[in-house]
Amino acid sequence: MAKHEFSIPVVKSTLEIPPIQPGAMAHSSPFVAKAEHQQPLGFPGELVDNWKSVAIDKMEELLGKYRALPVFLDSCVKCGACTDKCHYYLGTGDPKNMPVARQDLLRGVYRRYFTVAGKYFPKLVGAVELTEEVIDDWYRYYHQCSECRRCSVYCPFGIDTAEITMAGREILASIGVGQKYANEIIGKVHKIGNNLGLPGPAFINTLEGLEEEVEEEINVPVKFPLDQVGADVLLVTPSADFFAEPHVDGLIGYAKVFHQAGISWTLSSYASEAANFGIFIGNYENMQKVAERIRQAAIDLGVKRIVVGECGHAWRVAYSFWNTLIGPFDFLDPAYPTPQHICELTYDLLQQGQLKLDPAQNDDKVVTFHDSCNVSRGSRMGDTPGGQFTIPRALIRSACSHFVDMAPETTHEHTFCCGGGGGLLTDDLLELRVKGALPRVSALKRVIEEDGVTHMAAICAICKSQFSKVLPEYGMGMDMVVSVHQLIGDALVFESAQ
């Protein structure tokens, strides 16, 4: 735990495109999963002997299964529009962190084995033999992509590097080279039900503690119900909400909203996790298995609605993939959207006048909002386009008198990743995380200097943990980071007559 040895980039309030530094991040590589982390997910425990043929076969399978993949691999014209759009390139200067170069790591091999020109004239078309060196490069640089999809916004063909990264990781795991951080976590969800490995008794103990704490503080008996059969709402939320700060204040905010709106709700000890790292490793079977727990819990508890807490990629999985993975949801009440985001729920209650907020409670803050990648570019909220941008902002404005947006090229669909998304929120990638946060930190610095911003709200557990960790590296306080529902909870006026 010694002080790290890399240098912290100088943060300026205007982002500069760095000069190319080949190999600058060639040393960055996360811990490889051990057999005990690989096998429960259905992957081989270590590098298989015939890894080359297994890798090519897996690539063939993915090319057939995911129709977008061959399109993305075929259609790049090397226009360069993506080159300066990746936060990891902007933070490190390593040219392999340019999205086109990251794609080319897979594209070269694809051309060599799956195109006529690549089979017969490999040098002419940039086709590359699959070697151990290539595998090593894949492992390094597919773990320097947070699958944030910012580059795809600027690509004239809409090539989604995240899909290529997911395919790269899937092939790696299938030959026995998985990533420890993500795979250990998925294993815990399969076994215990959440990323933390928080077992039932500790979960109960934690929730009871929160009930006491909230009642002591505001003198209102706000409950955190668990496994309550017949509740209307099942809330699934990232387990970080139970464990960490500032996340837990968001959880308290959700509970206050449910309490004040008189909605009966419950958490589930079986589905005690909204996050789904199956998407990060690009593995459909694991993604489905993780999601299935939520369907099962909803059926077992007999709820009418499923609401998802503040978690970026969980919302993308829920919004964009649940119906395919674990649908249909014909057992839920069709009067409500399935799934529903906690921000949508609170927003609707505010629209209906069922909640009263007193923004003066947050008058000590000037707040900005960090759009999370998976919410911004992989989903929506509400029933109008762009709801995923307007609804969280409307919530903050209802709860705070002072709100300022960061520069438009860094918000909405142009938002920068926090630097820790996509399964990279691990200490063995700390240098990457710190440097990858630079574009967001730069935009934040500007609103701090120009508008006196004191807090940055987020709706993603990864973003909250990542910023709490890396902002201090840039001389900013970790307590700047808040949950949107912390702001709501703090401003909520409790009226007895509803």
Place this chain on the structure above:
Amino acid sequence: MAFEINGKTYETDEEGYLANLSDWNTDVAGRMATEDDCDLSENHWEVIKFLRDYYEEYQIAPAVRVLTKAIGKRLGKDKGNSKYLYELFPYGPAKQACKYAGLPKPTGCV
């Protein structure tokens, strides 16, 4: 990875967390702290002790609010907050203190 104290070898994971919980003793905590240039005070030990007790009962490290509440009760209300815990364990109470207590590293989005 591994380290040695008085001729006994202690296995750790890649980040120096003890591989076997039962291997833990105060010398192990002391050695890990020394490597981080951290002097363990009475208050550090109070946190370490609580973490071990909690883990023994629940097989997981306590959530931050569980920890701050317990430390507030033991060391005084002014110390029952994460700011104080970060003063004790600047690399983060969840990770640094768990490591010294011989607990596995917390996983997830934390």
